[in-house]
Amino acid sequence: MALDGIVTRAIVHELQMCRGSRINKIYQPNDRDIVLHLRTQQGNAKLLLSANPTYPRVHLTQESFLNPAEAPMFCMLMRKHCESGIIEDIEQVGMERIIHISIRQRDELGDVSLKKIIIELMGRHSNIILVDPAAGTILDGIHHVTPAISSYRVVMPGFSYTEPPEQHKLNPLEVDGESFRDACLLDSQPAVSWLVGAFSGLSPLVASEIAYRAGEGSGHSAEESEKDCGSLWSAFHDVMQQVKEHRYTPVSGENAKGKSVFSVIPLTMLGGETTPFESVSACMENFYGEKAQRDAVKQKVSDLLRFLQNERTKNIKKLDKLHEDLAEADDADRYRIFGELLFASLHAIAKGDREARLVNFYDENQAEVTIPLDPLLSPSDNAQRYFKKYNKYKNSLAVIEEQLGKTREEIRYIDNLLQQLAHASLNDIDEIRDELIQQGYLRDRSKKVKKKKKNDKPTLHVFTSSEGIEIYVGKNNLQNEYVTNRLAASADTWLHTKDIPGSHVVIRSAQYGEATLEEAAMLAAYYSQAKESSSVPVDYTLIKHVRKPSGAKPGFVIYDNQKTLFVTPDEERIKQLPNVIRNNRN
Numbered sequence: 001m002a003l004d005g006i007v008t009r010a011i012v013h014e015l016q017m018c019r020g021s022r023i024n025k026i027y028q029p030n031d032r033d034i035v036l037h038l039r040t041q042q043g044n045a046k047l048l049l050s051a052n053p054t055y056p057r058v059h060l061t062q063e064s065f066l067n068p069a070e071a072p073m074f075c076m077l078m079r080k081h082c083e084s085g086i087i088e089d090i091e092q093v094g095m096e097r098i099i100h101i102s103i104r105q106r107d108e109l110g111d112v113s114l115k116k117i118i119i120e121l122m123g124r125h126s127n128i129i130l131v132d133p134a135a136g137t138i139l140d141g142i143h144h145v146t147p148a149i150s151s152y153r154v155v156m157p158g159f160s161y162t163e164p165p166e167q168h169k170l171n172p173l174e175v176d177g178e179s180f181r182d183a184c185l186l187d188s189q190p191a192v193s194w195l196v197g198a199f200s201g202l203s204p205l206v207a208s209e210i211a212y213r214a215g216e217g218s219g220h221s222a223e224e225s226e227k228d229c230g231s232l233w234s235a236f237h238d239v240m241q242q243v244k245e246h247r248y249t250p251v252s253g254e255n256a257k258g259k260s261v262f263s264v265i266p267l268t269m270l271g272g273e274t275t276p277f278e279s280v281s282a283c284m285e286n287f288y289g290e291k292a293q294r295d296a297v298k299q300k301v302s303d304l305l306r307f308l309q310n311e312r313t314k315n316i317k318k319l320d321k322l323h324e325d326l327a328e329a330d331d332a333d334r335y336r337i338f339g340e341l342l343f344a345s346l347h348a349i350a351k352g353d354r355e356a357r358l359v360n361f362y363d364e365n366q367a368e369v370t371i372p373l374d375p376l377l378s379p380s381d382n383a384q385r386y387f388k389k390y391n392k393y394k395n396s397l398a399v400i401e402e403q404l405g406k407t408r409e410e411i412r413y414i415d416n417l418l419q420q421l422a423h424a425s426l427n428d429i430d431e432i433r434d435e436l437i438q439q440g441y442l443r444d445r446s447k448k449v450k451k452k453k454k455n456d457k458p459t460l461h462v463f464t465s466s467e468g469i470e471i472y473v474g475k476n477n478l479q480n481e482y483v484t485n486r487l488a489a490s491a492d493t494w495l496h497t498k499d500i501p502g503s504h505v506v507i508r509s510a511q512y513g514e515a516t517l518e519e520a521a522m523l524a525a526y527y528s529q530a531k532e533s534s535s536v537p538v539d540y541t542l543i544k545h546v547r548k549p550s551g552a553k554p555g556f557v558i559y560d561n562q563k564t565l566f567v568t569p570d571e572e573r574i575k576q577l578p579n580v581i582r583n584n585r586n
Helices: 005-018 073-082 177-186 191-198 204-214 229-244 280-329 332-344 379-422 426-438 477-487 514-526 571-576
Strands: 022-027 033-040 043-050 057-060 086-092 098-106 112-120 127-132 137-141 251-254 260-263 355-359 368-372 460-464 470-473 493-497 505-507 536-542 563-567 579-582
Touching: 005 033, 005 043, 005 057, 005 086, 005 098, 005 229, 005 280, 022 073, 022 086, 033 073, 057 280, 073 098, 073 112, 073 127, 073 137, 177 229, 191 204, 191 229, 204 229, 204 260, 251 280, 260 280, 280 379, 280 426, 332 355, 332 368, 332 379, 379 426, 379 477, 426 477, 460 477, 470 477, 470 514, 477 505, 493 514, 505 514, 514 536, 514 563, 514 571
Parallel strands: none
Antiparallel strands: 022 033, 033 043, 043 057, 086 098, 098 112, 112 127, 127 137, 251 260, 355 368, 460 470, 460 579, 470 505, 493 505, 493 536, 536 563
């Protein structure tokens, strides 16, 4: 795990700027994260506390979070005891991945009370716990640990707070050269394994870097090199001196196996390019932010993906069957000719014949044709049978064509939803699920949840162009319909990838420059099925030329008077555009 005691020490040092800050607001966007909105001496800031079992972390964040309509109970408790409070101290427990945030607040009676937020960053055991230091009891935790789960410590309201079990490791910042070498000589493990096992706060990544520095120039990897305790101490001391003096250089890159890693100390063992960051928070947000979002989305979206892919497969099979029916129906004229030829030659055919060989007088060459007969029917009834077939298939052509159109539209709609799920945030997924319920694809199982009013606004993703103009991006059909049909003015510009499933994008201004148009087109291409392509065609026209056909599926529009721009999506450029997420929730 990249987040170790050294990274924890670095982030705690960086967060000292938050001492004396006032907590203006507290939000809980999901069941594992808390966001503190702070008023610091430098201005407003957001502090993320995450007990994500895969990506636990604490850092300042620039990310926009969507919050539930009703705050969870733990969030309400945090607001009661910490909102409007002052952060007095932020500390690390030894070199462990445990952070204590002490908060002073005045209660309703004006009395000063002290509370402590304890963040334990320990993988799947991560937790955020609110403690009353005076009584030593837990007010609540974001995750409850009952006696049935753990006999060692319980995390429940009213129980005494017990620290996680000690690992009885050495503090790497306090060990001297002699103690280090003695411990090193007594242990026969390879350097990396020994360092991780002997010292608290050292991840395998940092241990590998120390071992690499100690064996530099030997031609062997850190795992293959023999353990030279003298060289190991020298490399260990250099790294720990940097950590002691808080000389951090946040950096990310890829290890020899191509896996993304980050560190707050220089990683000389990384052969490829590394990316430096101005702060530990910026490095952690870059490393964890998208991973945590993708992980949460992946878990939430799996059932919808499975459902939509099954629906698409069913419609593809239906399309194939309709094409077979169409090919058969196209043969209708052949049955009419058979009927007419039989009627013209009734005298030459007898009941019981299995076929009739007749001259086809409709053929230019007057070629002979063989017509299959039902021996149980008279010649006249055989002729009538072919006329009935002709009429049946002739009438079915219109039905088949109608079904083909509907099935193609269904596949297009499902492809559009699949594309939207590829870019969806957690809130976008909820809106897509609501849409599928409204369209009758899914049953509404959330009977306890009140249905949204029709005038409720969906989530709005708003970017600001380099010219300061707002650009709205719809990331699902509910958002597309609202942005295009209700929010935009007739003189605003609408953009969409040409013949490719994607987002509706609206430039909310009648006047703008080339830079805004290019950035809006890039957003349309990026939030489409052609995200990874180059020279993506993007159509743009005024909103007044965009309309939704009566009875069309959500998000489907037709438009005219368009022009086409070709752009290549640039993720870095898009990330640099200021953006916010707006909704009508608290």
